Amino acid sequence: xxxxxxxxxxxxxxxxxxxxxxxxxxxxxxxxxxxxxxxxxxxxxxxxxxxxxxxxxxxxxxxxxxxxxxxxxxxxxxxxxxxxxxxxxxxxxxxxxxxxxxxxxxxxxxxxxxxxxxxxxxxxxxxxxxxxxxxxxxxxxxxxxxxxxxxxxxxxxxxxxxxxxxxxxxxxxxxxxxxxxxxxxxxxxxxxxxxxxxxxxxxxxxxxxxxxxxxxxxxxxxxxxxxxxxxxxxxxxxxxxxxxxxxxxxxxxx
Numbered sequence: 001x002x003x004x005x006x007x008x009x010x011x012x013x014x015x016x017x018x019x020x021x022x023x024x025x026x027x028x029x030x031x032x033x034x035x036x037x038x039x040x041x042x043x044x045x046x047x048x049x050x051x052x053x054x055x056x057x058x059x060x061x062x063x064x065x066x067x068x069x070x071x072x073x074x075x076x077x078x079x080x081x082x083x084x085x086x087x088x089x090x091x092x093x094x095x096x097x098x099x100x101x102x103x104x105x106x107x108x109x110x111x112x113x114x115x116x117x118x119x120x121x122x123x124x125x126x127x128x129x130x131x132x133x134x135x136x137x138x139x140x141x142x143x144x145x146x147x148x149x150x151x152x153x154x155x156x157x158x159x160x161x162x163x164x165x166x167x168x169x170x171x172x173x174x175x176x177x178x179x180x181x182x183x184x185x186x187x188x189x190x191x192x193x194x195x196x197x198x199x200x201x202x203x204x205x206x207x208x209x210x211x212x213x214x215x216x217x218x219x220x221x222x223x224x225x226x227x228x229x230x231x232x233x234x235x236x237x238x239x240x241x242x243x244x245x246x247x248x249x250x251x252x253x254x
Contacts, residue, residue: 001140001141001142001143001144002040002043002044002141002142002144003044003144005036005040006036006037006040006041006044009033009034009036009037009040010033010037012029012033012036013030013033013034013037016029016030016033017030043141043142044142044145047142047145047147048145048147051131051147052142053133053134053138053141053142054131054132054133054134054138054147054148055131055132055134056129056130056131056132056152057129057130057132058127058128058129058130059127059128059129059130060125060126060127060128061125061126062123062124062125062126063095063123063124063126064121064122064123065093065094065095065122065123065124065158066093066094066095066096066097066099066122067093067094067122067164068092068093068094068102069165069172073241074165074245075122075160075161075163075164075165076164076165076166076167076172077091077092077093077114077122077158077160077164077165077166077167078091078092078093078102078166078167078168078169078172079091079092079112079166079167079168079169080092080104080168080169081168082107088107089112090104090105090106090107091104091105091112091114091156091158092104092169093122093124093158105154105156106154108151109151109152109153109154110153110154110155110156111153111154111155111156112156112157112158113155113156113157113158114157114158114160114166115157115158115159115160116159116160116161116162117159117160117161118161118162119159119161120161121161122158122159122160122161122164123158123159124156124157124158124159125156125157125159126154126155126156127154127155127156127157128151128153128154128155129151129152129153129154130149130150130151130152131147131148131149131150131151131152132148132149133148165249167249167252167253171252171253172252174251174252175248175249175252178248178251178252179248182248186244189240189244190237190240190241190244193236193240194233194236194237194240197232197236197239198229198232198233198236201228201232201236202225202228202229202232205224205228206221206224206225206228209221209224
């Protein structure tokens with residue numbers, strides 16, 4: 001509405017100076033109209049630059065997020081650096097497990113944080129601070145500017161479990177390339193590693209069991225050996241995979 005008041009005041013100033021013949025009346029009307037013009041412009045500038053008539057409100061939402069990695073064994077949060085100094089980042093994540101195109105954080109007026117949580121699920125807490133009019137009167141006069149609920153700042157805090165990996169898109173591409181390149185060798189090395197560890201574990205377990213119970217039957221020994229082999233195989237396979245993946249992640253970050 002203030003823009004219409006400004007237009008009317010400008011027209012009134014012009015008409016006062018050109019159509020009113022009496023000097024005293026012309027001066028009074030012109031001065032009043034000019035004051036309204038100046039005041040309107042000043043208030044519009046204050047509203048635009050200093051958010052006159054407005055105050056800040058903060059809205060917070062929490063949502064569960066999911067890994068963008070196609071591998072179920074590796075949960076991943078990605079980011080893309082904006083600029084060359086890596087001061088600003090856009091984080092990439094999924095809102096659902098079936099999402100085809102990943103979601104990402106905003107670039108303008110946004111701060112992103114990543115924190116480790118003890119929970120098993122990842123979540124994103126979005127805190128958005130906006131400018132809103134203090135009351136309907138201010139909104140009536142300045143609402144035409146279209147700045148109601150204008151964003152002042154955003155703070156995105158990602159809470160991810162400690163088994164999640166946070167990488168840049170370039171690092172993730174490098175990691176994927178290295179995994180594919182070394183897949184065959186890793187499989188062969190894993191078999192050797194697991195075989196050696198399982199053999200040693202079964203040997204020590206059987207020795208301890210027979211020492212404790214020298215009269216253990218052959219069937220019990222066979223069952224103990226099978227159980228120990230299965231458990232150790234699973235344990236050392238996961239251990240080797242974790243060690244190699246950590247090594248390749250460190251290489252990807254270089």
